[in-house]
Amino acid sequence: MSIDDRHPASLIPSRLHEPALVGLMRQKINxxxxxxxxxxAVRVINLGDEPESLPTPPRTPHKASP
Incomplete structure (x- = not known):
């Protein structure tokens, strides 16, 4: 295996990748x-349900007067 048959962003030979993926990696991002x-990403990453509203902050303790 020579270094020339590897894509620079991969550790394995290009021939082991899906050809469509190799073609995609050659394109400019748009x-x-x-x-x-x-x-x-939205389809596969489960973020859970959004809360109805934000939780309220805890009450601030008051100093007892002497």
């Missing part, structure tokens, strides 16, 4: 790519 990746 807004459509960013939007697609963000959309896919």
């Amino acid at each position: 807004l459509d790519m960013v939007a697609y990746i963000a959309q896919q």
